Amino acid sequence: MNETELDPVFASALRDALVAHVEGTAQHRRRWRWRLALGLLTGTGVLAGGVAVAATLLSAPGGTVNIPLGSPVAVTRTGTATVALGSPPKGTSGISWALTCLSAGSFTFTGPGGASVTCSAGSHSSDVQPLRPGQTSITVATGPSISWKLRAEYVKTVATPFGVNAKGETYGVPEDLNGTPDLQEAPLSAGVPGGYLTTKQLDCASGGDVSNPTQAVAWNTFRQHTNTVIPVYKSDGTTVIGSYVVGPTGPGVQTVPLSTIAKRFCTSTRTPSTTVTLPRVVGEPEAMAASAIKALGLESQTTYASSSAVSQGDVIAETPSPGAKVPIGTLVLLTVSTGPPTGS
Amino acid sequence: VRTLKAVDQTSEQTSEEADRWAAALAGSSEAFAWLFDLHHDRVYRHALRMLDSVHDAEDVTAGAFFELWRRRDAVTLVAGSVLPWLLVTTSNLSRNAARSLRRYRLLLRSLPRSEPSRGAGEMAEERLEASAGVRQIREALRSLSASDAVLIAMTAFEGFSPSEVATALGISDGAARTRLHRARARVGSALESSVGKFLTTGPEQGAR
Numbered sequence: 001m002n003e004t005e006l007d008p009v010f011a012s013a014l015r016d017a018l019v020a021h022v023e024g025t026a027q028h029r030r031r032w033r034w035r036l037a038l039g040l041l042t043g044t045g046v047l048a049g050g051v052a053v054a055a056t057l058l059s060a061p062g063g064t065v066n067i068p069l070g071s072p073v074a075v076t077r078t079g080t081a082t083v084a085l086g087s088p089p090k091g092t093s094g095i096s097w098a099l100t101c102l103s104a105g106s107f108t109f110t111g112p113g114g115a116s117v118t119c120s121a122g123s124h125s126s127d128v129q130p131l132r133p134g135q136t137s138i139t140v141a142t143g144p145s146i147s148w149k150l151r152a153e154y155v156k157t158v159a160t161p162f163g164v165n166a167k168g169e170t171y172g173v174p175e176d177l178n179g180t181p182d183l184q185e186a187p188l189s190a191g192v193p194g195g196y197l198t199t200k201q202l203d204c205a206s207g208g209d210v211s212n213p214t215q216a217v218a219w220n221t222f223r224q225h226t227n228t229v230i231p232v233y234k235s236d237g238t239t240v241i242g243s244y245v246v247g248p249t250g251p252g253v254q255t256v257p258l259s260t261i262a263k264r265f266c267t268s269t270r271t272p273s274t275t276v277t278l279p280r281v282v283g284e285p286e287a288m289a290a291s292a293i294k295a296l297g298l299e300s301q302t303t304y305a306s307s308s309a310v311s312q313g314d315v316i317a318e319t320p321s322p323g324a325k326v327p328i329g330t331l332v333l334l335t336v337s338t339g340p341p342t343g344s
Numbered sequence: 345v346r347t348l349k350a351v352d353q354t355s356e357q358t359s360e361e362a363d364r365w366a367a368a369l370a371g372s373s374e375a376f377a378w379l380f381d382l383h384h385d386r387v388y389r390h391a392l393r394m395l396d397s398v399h400d401a402e403d404v405t406a407g408a409f410f411e412l413w414r415r416r417d418a419v420t421l422v423a424g425s426v427l428p429w430l431l432v433t434t435s436n437l438s439r440n441a442a443r444s445l446r447r448y449r450l451l452l453r454s455l456p457r458s459e460p461s462r463g464a465g466e467m468a469e470e471r472l473e474a475s476a477g478v479r480q481i482r483e484a485l486r487s488l489s490a491s492d493a494v495l496i497a498m499t500a501f502e503g504f505s506p507s508e509v510a511t512a513l514g515i516s517d518g519a520a521r522t523r524l525h526r527a528r529a530r531v532g533s534a535l536e537s538s539v540g541k542f543l544t545t546g547p548e549q550g551a552r
Binding site: 006017018022023104116117125143202206207224248 | 410432
């Protein structure tokens with residue numbers, strides 16, 4: 001048994017994903033820089049409109065932006081050093097830093113949430129780290145002869161609001177601060193910048209509601225040799241501008257329609273709608289019938305009648321009839337047997 | 345006593361790796377895949393030492409290679425190899441896997457795995473725990489600072505010399521040796537004895 005090797009199924013899919021990623025981003029990087037430069041130029045024109053306006057030009061809706069508070073501190077040091085930043089302005093949530101390595105080496109930003117950077121001479125890295133209570137400085141640990149330049153400033157991290165399209169659907173980048181929009185930005189590997197996937201389709205195509213071990217086994221077996229193609233939309237959620245493959249690709253992989261997956265694995269996301277199908281509860285004990293109806297988001301009300309065909313306590317009839325599609329919250333009338341009529 | 349497989353790499357192999365890395369930097373996905381094939385098991389084993397579940401270790405392994413590409417401009421080769429950089433990155437990603445892997449979340453979810461990840465994780469963990477004092481090692485490594493953990497793991501498990509690790513971490517030779525000594529003293533004899541067991545039963549069998 002070889003527990004110390006990477007799962008071959010995972011390794012092979014990861015290898016394919018890396019190849020696609022490298023191929024996709026070698027070109028994408030150039031395009032992105034250009035877009036960024038354009039965004040900055042446009043941003044300067046509206047600086048009077050506020051930092052937030054300029055910032056939204058640089059990120060898709062729903063992403064986080066870091067609004068600088070106060071003025072940045074820039075220093076050049078050799079070896080381990082602590083850079084004082086002054087007291088943080090009100091509302092500070094983090095410290096944004098940019099490090100330029102003047103000598104090759106490895107750097108550690110001390111404290112929880114601190115990053116480590118390994119870089120060659122002349123290269124840059126940057127990050128935003130959360131502000132710890134009482135923190136007024138940033139400490140960079142490195143070798144005694146290694147020189148570096150740091151620019152740091154206090155920032156407030158805010159999530160930009162999701163966009164809302166004409167259909168009332170939200171769109172943007174899923175982030176912890178905001179939750180998940182109805183349409184989420186397609187990964188770069190889709191090759192359609194500015195495209196969106198519907199969260200519902202994506203969730204279903206990536207395994208839907210798999211929630212127990214039995215389903216997970218079935219899903220993994222299924223996913224190993226199948227993929228699904230889902231549409232990439234414009235932010236209007238209607239216009240299809242591309243497609244995105246979820247799952248493995250390569251020889252022996254079969255592409256299946258999303259509906260096939262939906263039928264097997266996405267049972268609860270399939271009908272998140274406002275109507276439900278009324279189940280047949282005739283012949284069931286009253287308590288079971290009532291709880292089945294309640295579980296669907298419906299109300300029930302019971303009347304009693306005598307019946308010689310149905311035993312006491314069981315449902316004789318339901319209104320509306322079984323199979324009817326009814327809106328959530330509908331009142332369902334149950335007639336429950338009190339046993340055979342007396343005096344007959 | 346330590347198995348010096350990284351150091352055993354002949355200079356031809358390491359120069360081939362440096363060539364492939366250069367090709368990858370120039371945009372060759374094939375060269376990048378070659379590097380993945382060469383190192384993924386060691387990266388994965390290192391992630392397993394830092395994390396509780398197989399699933400998380402797989403995610404961190406994937407994350408380390410995506411980071412290798414994303415931060416390719418800032419990667420330092422040590423003795424012609426990207427492995428030390430990958431292991432340092434793996435340690436850092438493991439420290440806060442959920443947050444650090446957020447950008448790859450969609451992608452990681454779409455990758456197939458051969459067994460249900462949760463069940464497999466538990467089973468693998470039981471196996472590992474039964475076979476060696478892995479938990480002990482994990483806790484010992486976690487009690488150290490990120491760079492000290494890397495120092496211990498890379499010298500004890502991956503066969504790098506302290507001076508090679510020093511280069512990867514950007515510290516001096518002497519400092520690496522001092523810190524290694526101090527870290528060993530801190531994690532105590534528990535680690536040393538587990539390491540012995542782990543080395544004979546664990547990762548070496550799976551090595552390429």
